[in-house]
Amino acid sequence: MIQNLHIFKSPEELASQFALQLMGWIDNHTGEAFHLAISGGKTPELLFTILAEQYADSMQWQKVHFWWVDERMVSPEDAESNFGTAHRLLLSKIIIPEENIHPIKGENNSEAEALSYSEQIQVKLTLQNDWPVFDLILLGIGDDGHTASIFPDQINLIDSNRICEVAVHNQSGQKRITLTGKVINNSLKVCFLITGISKADRLTEILANKAKANLLPAAHIHPKDGLLAWYVDKAAAKMRDTPMKRS
Numbered sequence: 001m002i003q004n005l006h007i008f009k010s011p012e013e014l015a016s017q018f019a020l021q022l023m024g025w026i027d028n029h030t031g032e033a034f035h036l037a038i039s040g041g042k043t044p045e046l047l048f049t050i051l052a053e054q055y056a057d058s059m060q061w062q063k064v065h066f067w068w069v070d071e072r073m074v075s076p077e078d079a080e081s082n083f084g085t086a087h088r089l090l091l092s093k094i095i096i097p098e099e100n101i102h103p104i105k106g107e108n109n110s111e112a113e114a115l116s117y118s119e120q121i122q123v124k125l126t127l128q129n130d131w132p133v134f135d136l137i138l139l140g141i142g143d144d145g146h147t148a149s150i151f152p153d154q155i156n157l158i159d160s161n162r163i164c165e166v167a168v169h170n171q172s173g174q175k176r177i178t179l180t181g182k183v184i185n186n187s188l189k190v191c192f193l194i195t196g197i198s199k200a201d202r203l204t205e206i207l208a209n210k211a212k213a214n215l216l217p218a219a220h221i222h223p224k225d226g227l228l229a230w231y232v233d234k235a236a237a238k239m240r241d242t243p244m245k246r247s
Contacts, residue, residue, distance in 0.1 A: 009233070034135050048090035069179050147221060154168070190229070
């Protein structure tokens with residue numbers, strides 16, 4: 001039995017239930033700051049929309065610090081900006097101090113910004129095992145098995161000794177900044193949010209085919225001392241050989 005695998009009927013149900021779970025984690029957090037790293041993609045966009053609709057007035061946002069798992073090197077006004085999307089759908093609609101929002105500046109030089117963002121994380125977060133500790137990191141997977149902006153042809157970024165690296169999309173050549181595997185695996189909680197039939201084959205390989213999974217960056221996410229949980233919809237969960245635990 002795969003542990004911490006939660007299956008939902010639809011992307012909407014997944015996002016709604018995860019929003020409730022997220023607010024519960026924030027509410028029960030005893031520290032002064034809850035450091036959350038978020039990703040881009042359709043499922044997070046749905047989550048942001050639900051959080052804005054249902055929890056906009058929550059005072060819990062006062063202690064949440066938003067960070068980004070990865071970012072394209074574009075301006076925040078660009079439609080491809082992960083920060084821009086999160087700001088439009090969520091951050092502009094909740095009560096949160098401006099200093100709690102820590103965007104990757106995609107308009108800057110990529111190498112300089114990767115270094116700057118690494119330094120910001122190192123200053124703001126608690127260190128454990130010589131690595132910063134996020135309270136929660138939200139991830140997705142691509143059709144090719146990538147996660148964050150760690151692509152199969154750059155799987156070495158899983159073991160990078162830097163907090164952030166510059167990645168290059170293998171088809172578009174677009175530069176991105178991404179958290180690396182070691183900092184992701186040092187998080188207290190890592191949750192994959194996965195929806196859609198296009199993700200089903202990769203999810204099958206990650207959870208049930210060790211040989212193929214070894215080639216996929218997402219399969220190398222295993223928090224050392226934290227929780228790893230998978231939140232998937234029925235379409236993504238069409239796995240033939242894997243027993244599943246329903247939420």
